[in-house]
Amino acid sequence: MLVGVDIGTSGTKAVILDGSGKVISQSYREYGVVTPAPSWAEQWPDIWLEAVRDTLKTAFELSGLQPSDIEGIALSGLYGGSGIPMDKDSTPLRPCIIWMDRRARKETQWVKQNVPFDTLFGITGNYVDSYYGFTKMLWIRNNEPEIWKRIHQFVTPKDYVIYKLTDVLATDYSSAGNIGGVFDIHKKQWSPEMCDILGIPVSLLPERIARSFDIVGRLNKQFADATGLMEGTPVISGGIDAAVAQFSCGTTREGEHVAMTGTSMCWGTVHDGKYLSPGLVSFPYVVNDETSIYTFGGGATSGAVIRWFRDQFAAGEKEEERMTGVSAYALLEQKADTVKPGSDGLLVLPYFMGERSPIWDPDARGMILGLSLLHTREHIYRACMEGVAYSLRHNMEEAIKAGIKLDDICYMVGGSAKSDLWTKIFADVTGFAMKRLEHDAEAPFGDAFLAGLGVGVFSDPSEIKSWLAFRAPTIPDEKNHEIYSRRFPLYKKAYVQSREIMSELADIQANGM
Numbered sequence: 001m002l003v004g005v006d007i008g009t010s011g012t013k014a015v016i017l018d019g020s021g022k023v024i025s026q027s028y029r030e031y032g033v034v035t036p037a038p039s040w041a042e043q044w045p046d047i048w049l050e051a052v053r054d055t056l057k058t059a060f061e062l063s064g065l066q067p068s069d070i071e072g073i074a075l076s077g078l079y080g081g082s083g084i085p086m087d088k089d090s091t092p093l094r095p096c097i098i099w100m101d102r103r104a105r106k107e108t109q110w111v112k113q114n115v116p117f118d119t120l121f122g123i124t125g126n127y128v129d130s131y132y133g134f135t136k137m138l139w140i141r142n143n144e145p146e147i148w149k150r151i152h153q154f155v156t157p158k159d160y161v162i163y164k165l166t167d168v169l170a171t172d173y174s175s176a177g178n179i180g181g182v183f184d185i186h187k188k189q190w191s192p193e194m195c196d197i198l199g200i201p202v203s204l205l206p207e208r209i210a211r212s213f214d215i216v217g218r219l220n221k222q223f224a225d226a227t228g229l230m231e232g233t234p235v236i237s238g239g240i241d242a243a244v245a246q247f248s249c250g251t252t253r254e255g256e257h258v259a260m261t262g263t264s265m266c267w268g269t270v271h272d273g274k275y276l277s278p279g280l281v282s283f284p285y286v287v288n289d290e291t292s293i294y295t296f297g298g299g300a301t302s303g304a305v306i307r308w309f310r311d312q313f314a315a316g317e318k319e320e321e322r323m324t325g326v327s328a329y330a331l332l333e334q335k336a337d338t339v340k341p342g343s344d345g346l347l348v349l350p351y352f353m354g355e356r357s358p359i360w361d362p363d364a365r366g367m368i369l370g371l372s373l374l375h376t377r378e379h380i381y382r383a384c385m386e387g388v389a390y391s392l393r394h395n396m397e398e399a400i401k402a403g404i405k406l407d408d409i410c411y412m413v414g415g416s417a418k419s420d421l422w423t424k425i426f427a428d429v430t431g432f433a434m435k436r437l438e439h440d441a442e443a444p445f446g447d448a449f450l451a452g453l454g455v456g457v458f459s460d461p462s463e464i465k466s467w468l469a470f471r472a473p474t475i476p477d478e479k480n481h482e483i484y485s486r487r488f489p490l491y492k493k494a495y496v497q498s499r500e501i502m503s504e505l506a507d508i509q510a511n512g513m
C-alpha cells in the first residue's frame with residue numbers, strides 16, 4: 001500500500017492506494033491563510049505539520065490496514081515562496097511568505113534594474129516577479145534584518161514536514177527550481193553566481209537536492225506513534241504540487257498538458273528544456289528530474305475567487321449545504337447554468353491578489369466589468385468562472401507563442417474538475433477538449449505513485465498510466481467558443497487599459513491612504 005499526501009494552500013489531503021491505483025481511504029483537513037496586509041499571504045508551518053499528522057492518522061484508521069502494509073509515503077506541497085526561515089535549532093523565525101504573497105514589489109524592481117535579463121533568464125530559465133521565492137527572501141533581508149541575521153536555512157513547506165517526520169533535511173529539484181533566481185536550471189544546482197549577485201548566501205539553501213522519487217528518510221518514532229504507522233516507513237521526497245498533479249494524469253511526453261485548479265491554477269506541459277519562456281515558469285519535472293522541464297502558467301487566485309464568492313455572497317447556499325449536505329458550490333452552479341455563455345455582457349478579471357503569468361503584475365486587481373440592473377448573483381458567479389477560463393486561455397496563448405505544441409485535449413484535475421459546468425466553460429473558452437479522471441485524487445495520486453517508484457514497486461514512470469481511468473472528454477461547443485472568442489480580446493484589453501489605475505490604487509492602499 002502506498003500513501004500520497006498533498007499539502008495545499010487551503011488544506012491537506014492524504015490518500016492510501018493499493019498497487020493497482022485503487023483508493024483505499026482518504027482524509028482532508030482545511031485551514032486558512034494569514035493576510036496581515038493587502039496582498040500579503042503567509043502561513044505558520046505548524047498548521048501543515050498538524051494537518052499531515054491528522055490526515056495520515058485518519059486515512060490509516062479508515063483503511064483497516066496494518067502498519068506493516070504501508071510501503072512508502074510521498075509528499076507534495078504548495079509553492080512556499082520564501083520558504084520557512086529557520087534558525088540553527090530548526091525553529092521557525094517567522095511565518096512562511098507563500099507564493100500568493102505580493103509584497104516584494106521594490107525587490108522585484110531592484111532586480112529588474114540591477115540584474116541583466118540575459119544573466120537571470122540564461123541561468124535560471126525564469127525572469128523576476130514578486131511571485132518567486134528569491135524576491136521574498138530579499139524582502140526579509142531588507143525589511144526584517146534582525147530575523148535575517150538569525151536564518152540558518154530556508155525550508156519549503158513539504159520539506160519542513162518531511163524534516164519533522166524523519167529528522168532529515170533535503171529538498172527536491174522541482175521545489176528548488178521553483179524558487180527561481182538562485183537555481184541553475186541547466187546544471188540542476190544552486191547558482192553561486194546568482195546567489196552572489198542577489199546577496200543570498202548558498203548556505204541558506206538546502207545542501208541536498210534529491211529526485212522526487214528518492215527515499216530521503218524514514219518515519220521517526222514520534223510521528224509513527226502519532227499516526228499509527230510503523231516507525232521506519234520510507235518517506236519519499238515528492239515535489240511541487242502543480243507538477244505532481246500534472247504527473248497524476250500520466251503526463252510523461254511533450255504535447256500533453258494539464259490544468260490544475262485549486263486555490264490557484266497551474267496549467268503546464270513537459271519538454272526537454274527547449275521551450276523556456278520568461279512569460280511562464282519553468283523548473284525540473286518530478287520524474288526524469290534531470291532531463292525534463294515542467295513549464296507552466298498560472299492564475300494566482302483562480303479557485304480562490306470562486307471560494308471568495310461563496311464565502312461572501314452565498315450564505316443561503318452554505319446554510320442549505322449544512323442542512324442537506326448538497327455542496328454550496330453545486331447549488332450556485334445550478335443557478336449559474338441558467339445564464340447564457342458570456343454572462344449577458346459581464347467580464348471578470350480574476351486578479352484578486354495580483355497576477356502571475358502571463359501579465360506578471362503584483363498590482364493587478366479583480367474587476368467586474370459591464371454590470372447593469374439586469375445582472376444577478378448567478379450572472380456574476382458564472383462570469384467569475386468564465387474569467388478564470390479566460391486566464392487559462394491567456395496562458396495557453398503564451399505557451400503557443402513560445403513554440404510549445406499542445407495536444408487537442410487538456411487534462412483537468414483539482415476542484416474545477418468536479419464541476420460539469422466549469423469544465424464545459426473551460427472547453428468552450430479555450431477551444432480544447434477537457435478530459436477528467438474517473439476518480440480525481442489530484443496531487444496525492446501522483447505522490448502515491450512516486451512513493452511506489454521510490455520503494456521499487458514500479459520501475460518506470462509511464463506505468464502510472466495503468467492506474468488511470470478517464471471520463472469521456474468534454475468537447476467544446478463551436479457556437480459557444482465563437483461567443484467567448486469575441487470576448488477574449490476584451491478580457492485582455494480590460495487589463496491593459498486599467499493597469500495604470502490598478503497600480504495607483506495599489507500605491508494608495510500600500511501607503512495606508
